[in-house]
Amino acid sequence: MKFAANNQGIQTGSAIIAPGSILAPMIIVNGSLGELTDSNPNNNPTVYFPFLGSNSDRVDHIRLLGNNTWGFEDLAGGGDGDFNDVIVKMNLSLAK
Known part of the structure; x- marks a missing residue:
């Protein structure tokens, strides 16, 4: 599933996995x-990617911030290290 949002935007959606x-x-x-x-x-x-070996700069760009919440750093070399360039939170549930 693809999610995209403008700066400071919010994107919501659902998927069956x-x-x-x-x-x-x-x-x-x-x-x-x-x-x-x-x-x-x-x-x-x-x-x-969350796999360091897959990143061209060998730096962490995706960090787990909390329960089902990930922060992304979009600048090469780790940028400013704030991991708030994109924040993704997933709410997972079982289909009934």
């Missing part, structure tokens, strides 16, 4: 998913 799935957050910096997945390698934006 299949049992056994693994959720992995990521942040696309100054670009879009379309640019990342198109056939043009010259317009690929920077992407950061």
